[in-house]
Amino acid sequence: MDSGVLQERADSIIIKRSGDHGCRQMDCEKASVAGSVSQRACVYCGARVVLNPITDAYHIIHGPIGCASYTWDIRGSLTSDSDLFRQSYSTDLREKDIIFGGAEKLKRAIDEIAITKQAKLIFVYATCIVGVIGDDIEAVCREAEEKHGIRVIPVKAPGFSGTKSQGYKLACDAIMNLIGNSPYKDIKKQGVNILGDFNLAGEIWLIKKYLKKIGIPVVSTITGDSSYASLMKAPSAALNVVQCAGSSVYLAKQMEETFGIPYFRVSFFGVEDTSQSIMHVAEAIGSEATIQQARVFTESEREKSLLFLKRYLPHFEGKKAAIYVGGGFKAISLIRQFREMGIDTVVVGTQTGKKEDYEVIENLVKPNTVILDDTNPAELEMFMRKMHADILVGGVKERPLAYKLGIAFCDHNHERKHALGGYEGVVNFTREVNLSLNSPVWNCLAGR
Numbered sequence: 001m002d003s004g005v006l007q008e009r010a011d012s013i014i015i016k017r018s019g020d021h022g023c024r025q026m027d028c029e030k031a032s033v034a035g036s037v038s039q040r041a042c043v044y045c046g047a048r049v050v051l052n053p054i055t056d057a058y059h060i061i062h063g064p065i066g067c068a069s070y071t072w073d074i075r076g077s078l079t080s081d082s083d084l085f086r087q088s089y090s091t092d093l094r095e096k097d098i099i100f101g102g103a104e105k106l107k108r109a110i111d112e113i114a115i116t117k118q119a120k121l122i123f124v125y126a127t128c129i130v131g132v133i134g135d136d137i138e139a140v141c142r143e144a145e146e147k148h149g150i151r152v153i154p155v156k157a158p159g160f161s162g163t164k165s166q167g168y169k170l171a172c173d174a175i176m177n178l179i180g181n182s183p184y185k186d187i188k189k190q191g192v193n194i195l196g197d198f199n200l201a202g203e204i205w206l207i208k209k210y211l212k213k214i215g216i217p218v219v220s221t222i223t224g225d226s227s228y229a230s231l232m233k234a235p236s237a238a239l240n241v242v243q244c245a246g247s248s249v250y251l252a253k254q255m256e257e258t259f260g261i262p263y264f265r266v267s268f269f270g271v272e273d274t275s276q277s278i279m280h281v282a283e284a285i286g287s288e289a290t291i292q293q294a295r296v297f298t299e300s301e302r303e304k305s306l307l308f309l310k311r312y313l314p315h316f317e318g319k320k321a322a323i324y325v326g327g328g329f330k331a332i333s334l335i336r337q338f339r340e341m342g343i344d345t346v347v348v349g350t351q352t353g354k355k356e357d358y359e360v361i362e363n364l365v366k367p368n369t370v371i372l373d374d375t376n377p378a379e380l381e382m383f384m385r386k387m388h389a390d391i392l393v394g395g396v397k398e399r400p401l402a403y404k405l406g407i408a409f410c411d412h413n414h415e416r417k418h419a420l421g422g423y424e425g426v427v428n429f430t431r432e433v434n435l436s437l438n439s440p441v442w443n444c445l446a447g448r
Contacts, residue, residue: 004382008033012373016362026358028373031163036376039324039397040351042159044127045070046167049414050247051123051155051174052085053077053198053223054231058119061090062106062137063127067159068092075414076200080225089113093129103135107144114148121228122152123174131158151228153177164326165246165352172251175222176258178231185235185259191217192281193237193261195252196244197421199224200414206422207243207268214282214294222248235259238285241266241277246327246352267329268421269429270337271305274298301423306340308427313342315434322347322389324372324380324398325412328357334393334412335364341430346387349375377401391437406445408436 005013011027032038041049044067052059052075061068068090079085091109093102106124113119122144126137137154144152153174157167179185192211197204204224211218220226220234240252240263252263264284266277275298282294321338325331328350335345345365349372350357361371370383381401384392392402395413402409410432412420420429 005379006033006036009036009376009379013375013379014358014362014371016365016367016369016371018367026355026371026373028353028355028358029163029165032374037378038351038374038376039380039395040374041164041167042128043162043164043167043170044125044157044159046164046247047155047157047171047174048125048167049075049198050168050171050223053079054085054121054226054228055079056082056084056227057121057123058084058113058117059088060106060109060113060122060124061088061127062102062109062124062135063091063093063129065090065092067125067127075198076417077198077224077414078202078205079199080205081227098129098133101133101135102130103137103140106135106137106140110140110144110152111147114144114150114152120150121178122150124152124154126154126156126158128159131156131161151178163352168247168352169250172248172254175231175251176254178228179234180258182232182235184233187236189236189238189261191219191237192239192241192285193220193222193234193255194218194224195222195240195242195263196246196248197221197224198244198414200421201417201419203268203419203421203425206419206424210274210278210297210422211281213297214278214286215290216281216286222251235261237261239263239281241281243268244327245329245357246354265329267333269330269333269425271302271309271340271423271426273333273336274422274426275302305423305426309340309430312430312434315438316342319343319390319437320346320388322380322384322387322392324349324375324392324394326351326395328353328361330412332357332360332364335361337426337429339364341433343391343433345369346389347372347380347383349373349380381405391433406442408433408439408442410436 068088091105141152141154155174157170204221208218219237220230240261242248242252242265245265255261267273278298282291321343323334331350347370391408393410393412396415399409418428419425
């Protein structure tokens with residue numbers, strides 16, 4: 001392994017060799033190595049970002065004010081109705097609360113929101129400090145539900161208790177807690193639920209538009225542009241399609257076991273993945289007429305998208321990409337999308353990828369590609385330099401690193417304000433990559 005990599009990290013870095021299948025031994029799905037300054041977020045953040053887009057829910061962060069500010073309004077999730085999720089509430093625990101406990105403070109906070117805001121649904125998050133002092137938020141939430149006659153759901157998510165993936169699972173458990181006794185669970189199944197899409201820049205509206213065009217209704221979206229009422233209808237769906245596998249496959253499995261709803265994974269990033277996903281949904285629950293509509297629609301959109309891409313291919317010739325994103329399934333989609341654009345992926349990593357994700361990644365990339373799990377800035381910088389990457393696709397934490405190295409950057413994380421999913425997203429992504437890669441500013445940097 002290259003010098004500069006911590007010995008404890010060696011098994012989480014694979015360099016693909018011709019005919020090799022090293023990713024099957026990828027060391028992943030574990031806590032970050034102490035001292036390596038991982039880019040991965042904490043358990044609480046994982047839970048909050050999944051639940052936050054529920055448009056009419058109130059979120060009480062039981063902990064110091066910093067935890068509330070860290071996750072407040074950080075997603076570019078859009079709403080077609082309520083915008084309560086844009087607000088954040090905290091018990092703002094101080095030194096005195098650490099000594100004497102913060103349960104009474106939490107009770108008062110719930111009472112205030114339940115009475116003054118006429119809330120229907122409240123999520124209460126336990127942060128690191130609550131995990132240390134041991135406030136019983138489950139008991140407080142049960143008492144509040146009985147007192148106010150509303151749903152008050154605890155999310156025990158101390159940041160130190162695991163990884164971001166554990167936060168995803170806690171959020172899924174909270175959703176099952178909410179919909180488990182839904183009055184719709186025994187109704188005849190119809191339509192689909194879209195899981196793991198958070199309506200970043202309105203992307204879930206694009207997916208719903210595609211499915212509507214081929215005659216398939218969307219019952220509920222989890223959790224982008226969702227509401228208390230729409231989530232309760234989710235058990236009546238015939239099928240769950242999972243966009244963000246890392247955050248929502250666990251929920252899909254629970255819903256399959258509890259409600260008998262089958263699921264499969266989809267991706268609406270890139271021309272081929274979007275087309276295949278639409279066809280897969282149509283073939284799973286549609287009639288022959290629906291399948292034919294889907295075939296006509298996807299072929300038409302595919303031709304238009306490829307014609308658009310063709311204009312940009314000369315601008316991307318010989319370019320190399322590095323990818324570092326949250327989940328394995330998104331990384332896989334981005335590799336395919338870059339391949340459609342004529343760009344080779346030379347470095348690829350994720351925060352929460354699984355062994356099976358890395359096996360797929362290894363099969364997609366060319367020999368000598370560097371594959372990373374839960375990397376840190378030092379490693380990412382070293383391998384981007386070594387592989388001569390021209391652009392990095394990542395999130396807000398990776399942007400400064402790319403600019404420091406003098407290479408292009410594309411934000412594919414939750415802060416973005418324009419859609420990168422669907423056929424419209426192909427256009428937006430291609431334009432953004434072109435503008436960033438071919439900006440004249442790079443000619444002004446010494447040594448580039």
